[in-house]
Amino acid sequence: MTVFYPNGQPFKATPRSVNNNSDSDVVYGHRGMTLEEDLNVTNRYYLEVDQAVIYKKPTPIQIVKVDYPKRSAAKITEAYFRKASTTDYNGVYRGKYIDFEAKETTHAQYIPLKNFHAHQVEHMKKIKHHGGIGFIIVKFSQTGETFLLDADYLAYYWSEAKRGGRKSIPKQLFLEKGHAIPQNYLPRIDYLRVVNKVYF
Amino acid sequence: MTVFYPNGQPFKATPRSVNNNSDSDVVYGHRGMTLEEDLNVTNRYYLEVDQAVIYKKPTPIQIVKVDYPKRSAAKITEAYFRKASTTDYNGVYRGKYIDFEAKETTHAQYIPLKNFHAHQVEHMKKIKHHGGIGFIIVKFSQTGETFLLDADYLAYYWSEAKRGGRKSIPKQLFLEKGHAIPQNYLPRIDYLRVVNKVYF
Numbered sequence: 101m102t103v104f105y106p107n108g109q110p111f112k113a114t115p116r117s118v119n120n121n122s123d124s125d126v127v128y129g130h131r132g133m134t135l136e137e138d139l140n141v142t143n144r145y146y147l148e149v150d151q152a153v154i155y156k157k158p159t160p161i162q163i164v165k166v167d168y169p170k171r172s173a174a175k176i177t178e179a180y181f182r183k184a185s186t187t188d189y190n191g192v193y194r195g196k197y198i199d200f201e202a203k204e205t206t207h208a209q210y211i212p213l214k215n216f217h218a219h220q221v222e223h224m225k226k227i228k229h230h231g232g233i234g235f236i237i238v239k240f241s242q243t244g245e246t247f248l249l250d251a252d253y254l255a256y257y258w259s260e261a262k263r264g265g266r267k268s269i270p271k272q273l274f275l276e277k278g279h280a281i282p283q284n285y286l287p288r289i290d291y292l293r294v295v296n297k298v299y300f
Numbered sequence: 301m302t303v304f305y306p307n308g309q310p311f312k313a314t315p316r317s318v319n320n321n322s323d324s325d326v327v328y329g330h331r332g333m334t335l336e337e338d339l340n341v342t343n344r345y346y347l348e349v350d351q352a353v354i355y356k357k358p359t360p361i362q363i364v365k366v367d368y369p370k371r372s373a374a375k376i377t378e379a380y381f382r383k384a385s386t387t388d389y390n391g392v393y394r395g396k397y398i399d400f401e402a403k404e405t406t407h408a409q410y411i412p413l414k415n416f417h418a419h420q421v422e423h424m425k426k427i428k429h430h431g432g433i434g435f436i437i438v439k440f441s442q443t444g445e446t447f448l449l450d451a452d453y454l455a456y457y458w459s460e461a462k463r464g465g466r467k468s469i470p471k472q473l474f475l476e477k478g479h480a481i482p483q484n485y486l487p488r489i490d491y492l493r494v495v496n497k498v499y500f
Contacts, residue, residue, distance in 0.1 A: 147426070150426070153426045155385075155386055157358060158358045159358065159361070159363075161358065161359070161361050173380055174381060175378065175379075175380060176379040176380065176381070177378065178375065178376070179361070179375075179379055180374070181373070185355075186355055190390065190391075192397035192399070192427055195397070195430065195432070196431075197391070197392035197395070197398075197432075198397075199392070223353070226353045227392055230392045230393065230394070231394065231395025231396075232392040232397075
């Protein structure tokens with residue numbers, strides 16, 4: 101049950117240590133949440149109700165310098181962000197390996213392909229080749245509509261772009277070949293309901 | 301084919317960008333390699349010969365301060381290591397979700413349970429419950445022997461320890477219930493050969 105403060109702000113639940121990726125408290129409401137935050141809450145929900153085990157991978161960091169102060173934790177003093185070779189999310193659901201990347205676009209009618217990396221496209225192809233389930237989740241932030249689209253379509257648009265074709269995936273494709281993801285209080289972005297329908 | 305320099309040192313191959321976790325060059329030889337390095341080489345081999353898609357997850361880092369210098373990459377200037385909630389390795393093989401943790405022990409006859417965290421033990425239980433394959437890989441560094449042991453045994457020893465039982469897993473258990481992993485030039489630590497036998 102959602103609890104709201106008198107000012108209309110949602111109740112801030114105590115953060116759980118279950119997810120190793122969210123550095124900050126998690127707000128159990130739905131104002132101004134990013135897709136990533138929504139997915140973290142969703143995945144934690146799936147974990148807590150024992151529906152699936154899916155995590156966001158930690159951000160890959162290249163560590164250059166570490167201080168080891170006496171009587172306190174090792175402190176990283178120089179490090180850089182690295183580009184991921186894989187997608188951000190993976191895990192297991194109904195005995196199947198699940199793998200996906202999630203992106204938001206501010207464009208009303210398309211998502212630019214530069215939101216993805218060549219490594220990620222290749223990674224998802226391999227995942228599917230080995231019998232895993234691979235897809236992207238894209239949120240059109242102007243309307244809040246969120247879709248699941250099989251990784252094959254991303255691979256197809258990617259290869260077309262390399263041959264000089266358009267550099268984005270049109271929203272129309274998500275409407276025709278993708279699947280709108282139901283959004284609720286919890287689970288926030290219920291993508292497993294779509295996975296049930298599409299892959300099982 | 302391994303190439304050695306005249307001083308006996310192995311040829312240092314160009315690092316590949318395929319693995320997002322190894323910060324340093326990878327040495328294609330077998331002297332003084334840690335289990336983690338061996339597994340990185342092994343997983344890259346599996347990827348290259350199209351046998352499986354299995355990665356080590358990046359180390360989870362809590363980022364506190366980031367500098368954004370003009371005309372150069374964002375620089376993390378304060379960050380700390382975090383304890384992982386999951387295991388280090390996961391991926392897909394023959395359509396199945398694979399999940400494992402790998403540890404070395406310097407003790408000849410046992411591995412202390414403190415090499416694992418409660419979260420990891422719980423995580424592996426959930427993985428198995430959802431139809432995934434979960435195990436540990438343990439290297440006894442005195443002899444170099446390396447074993448695969450199903451996660452159920454870890455869970456059992458973990459719960460016994462919590463009830464006052466022994467705080468380690470004896471090597472004898474690995475010999476009786478585990479499976480010695482064949483070690484070669486490539487794949488270095490051929491754990492998928494054992495996975496074939498045990499889980500398929």
